[in-house]
Amino acid sequence: MARYGKDHKQATRRRIIETAGRRFKSDGVDGSGIATLMADAGLTNGAFYAHFDSKEDLLASTVAAQLQAQREQFGEQAAHGGVEQFVRSYLSPQHRDDYEDGCPSAALLEEIGRCSAQTRQAYTEGLLAVIEAIAQPSATGDPQAARVRSLTRFAMMVGTLQLSRALADPELSDAVLEQGVRNILTLLAAPQEPAD
Amino acid sequence: MARYGKDHKQATRRRIIETAGRRFKSDGVDGSGIATLMADAGLTNGAFYAHFDSKEDLLASTVAAQLQAQREQFGEQAAHGGVEQFVRSYLSPQHRDDYEDGCPSAALLEEIGRCSAQTRQAYTEGLLAVIEAIAQPSATGDPQAARVRSLTRFAMMVGTLQLSRALADPELSDAVLEQGVRNILTLLAAPQEPAD
DNA sequence: TGTACATCAGTGAACGCGCGTTCACTGATGTAC
DNA sequence: TGTACATCAGTGAACGCGCGTTCACTGATGTAC
Numbered sequence: 519m520a521r522y523g524k525d526h527k528q529a530t531r532r533r534i535i536e537t538a539g540r541r542f543k544s545d546g547v548d549g550s551g552i553a554t555l556m557a558d559a560g561l562t563n564g565a566f567y568a569h570f571d572s573k574e575d576l577l578a579s580t581v582a583a584q585l586q587a588q589r590e591q592f593g594e595q596a597a598h599g600g601v602e603q604f605v606r607s608y609l610s611p612q613h614r615d616d617y618e619d620g621c622p623s624a625a626l627l628e629e630i631g632r633c634s635a636q637t638r639q640a641y642t643e644g645l646l647a648v649i650e651a652i653a654q655p656s657a658t659g660d661p662q663a664a665r666v667r668s669l670t671r672f673a674m675m676v677g678t679l680q681l682s683r684a685l686a687d688p689e690l691s692d693a694v695l696e697q698g699v700r701n702i703l704t705l706l707a708a709p710q711e712p713a714d
Numbered sequence: 715m716a717r718y719g720k721d722h723k724q725a726t727r728r729r730i731i732e733t734a735g736r737r738f739k740s741d742g743v744d745g746s747g748i749a750t751l752m753a754d755a756g757l758t759n760g761a762f763y764a765h766f767d768s769k770e771d772l773l774a775s776t777v778a779a780q781l782q783a784q785r786e787q788f789g790e791q792a793a794h795g796g797v798e799q800f801v802r803s804y805l806s807p808q809h810r811d812d813y814e815d816g817c818p819s820a821a822l823l824e825e826i827g828r829c830s831a832q833t834r835q836a837y838t839e840g841l842l843a844v845i846e847a848i849a850q851p852s853a854t855g856d857p858q859a860a861r862v863r864s865l866t867r868f869a870m871m872v873g874t875l876q877l878s879r880a881l882a883d884p885e886l887s888d889a890v891l892e893q894g895v896r897n898i899l900t901l902l903a904a905p906q907e908p909a910d
Numbered sequence: 911t912g913t914a915c916a917t918c919a920g921t922g923a924a925c926g927c928g929c930g931t932t933c934a935c936t937g938a939t940g941t942a943c
Numbered sequence: 944t945g946t947a948c949a950t951c952a953g954t955g956a957a958c959g960c961g962c963g964t965t966c967a968c969t970g971a972t973g974t975a976c
Contacts, residue, residue: 526952527951527952530952530953545828546744546824546825546828548742548744548745549744551928551929552931553928553929553930561952561953561954562953562955563930563931563954563955564932564933564953564954564955564956565952565953565954566930566931567930567931567932568953569952572930572931573930573931625824626824627824627873627876627877627880628742628821628822628823628824628825628876629742630880631876631880632741632742632745638880638882639882641880641881641882642880642882642883642886666886666889666890666893667893669886669890669893670874670890670893670894671897672877673870673873673874673876673878673890673894674869674870674873674874674897675873676873676876676877677823677870677871677874677876678866678870678873680824680827680872680873680876681823681868681869681872682869683827684823684826684827684834684837684838685834685837685838686831686834686837686838690838690862690865693862694862694865694866694869697862697863697865697866698869698870701866701867701870701901704900704901704904705897705900705901708900708904723918723919726919726920747961747962747963748962748963749962749963757920757921758920758921758922759921759922759963760922760923760965760966761919761920761921762963763963763964763965764919764920768963768964769963769964
């Protein structure tokens with residue numbers, strides 16, 4: 519064996535992915551250079567390619583890890599506080615002002631939309647797993663339709679959070695978040711299949 | 715006078731802003747270099763700084779122009795086809811697949827969120843003007859509350875379009891757009907101020 | 911009418927810089943004997 | 944136990960490249976006389 523234990527390299531890789539997730543979310547993918555990403559993990563730029571094939575490879579791994587962490591977090595929130603508390607927490611000023619620890623979809627959706635089909639595939643699968651974790655377990659009828667409803671409500675929460683981040687007027691931003699909560703609760707209470 | 719008429723430079727500036735809007739929306743701001751932006755307008759890179767102070771100056775001007783064009787377009791759509799047709803058109807596969815001619819908010823919201831306060835101020839004002847153009851003229855009660863409701867519904871449409879662009883599964887993407895239309899129509903039909 | 915000059919939108923080469931990526935090297939450890 | 948060697952995660956300088964930005968220059972036009 520070499521100078522490190524057999525789990526050392528794997529642990530380093532996980533650490534890079536973890537700090538890169540925070541950096542990507544706060545500064546954007548194009549705004550985060552390899553040297554900075556590695557410095558965040560306590561390393562120098564040269565070691566990067568011992569762990570990843572390319573920057574896009576890191577992005578795909580990071581997105582998958584972020585979504586997995588979100589799935590666990592949302593699952594707990596939904597189990598403890600119910601759906602309403604989850605919605606209030608997502609559409610809160612605290613979440614709006616915290617890019618680093620916030621929702622990866624809200625921070626990276628646009629850039630993911632412009633990525634390769636492979637990266638988008640990884641995103642799609644990870645997001646569907648998140649959706650399963652927060653979906654109403656009591657949902658009746660077609661499970662595929664219930665999945666689409668949850669996914670769409672989630673997209674609407676993402677858009678609301680993104681707009682609240684872009685608005686320059688803090689009061690307006692707060693009001694949009696509050697209205698967003700009302701809208702999502704309205705959708706959750708509405709009859710789900712009108713006429714068909 | 716010089717070799718061009720007195721409106722020539724102004725017309726060139728408008729042309730740069732117009733082509734830059736399309737390029738920014740399809741390739742992203744960081745993905746669009748000055749040389750490419752100028753070539754799109756039939757010019758070379760050197761002429762850029764006779765028209766704009768910096769790339770961010772162009773971005774702010776472009777965002778303002780894009781929102782003004784969208785205000786006119788949405789105003790016509792809402793007047794001719796009503797709100798429902800406007801929603802169906804916004805959340806359509808055609809719009810999803812057309813970045814260049816599509817909604818500037820859907821393409822640039824994330825990047826705007828990371829911009830200077832000045833650029834975000836320009837965005838906020840332009841977007842509020844768009845919202846005025848599509849707001850229900852028959853809206854009752856507090857006009858500020860009606861504005862927030864319209865803005866939030868719009869944010870939700872933006873998020874739905876963005877997610878449909880990021881999903882790798884075309885059928886799922888279509889289904890999310892359709893569910894998005896249903897959700898927005900549900901919100902439009904819902905009583906607007908439950909209990910207060 | 912003809913010539914010399916002023917104007918200024920646009921050209922295109924060059925600037926320094928930071929990017930993603932490569933690679934020869936380091937040095938702490940485990941293994942062989 | 945002691946010495947020589949193999950391993951390999953990580954270092955740090957260097958690569959070519961395209962970025963945003965600058966600037967001396969061009970050349971078609973209008974003006975002066």
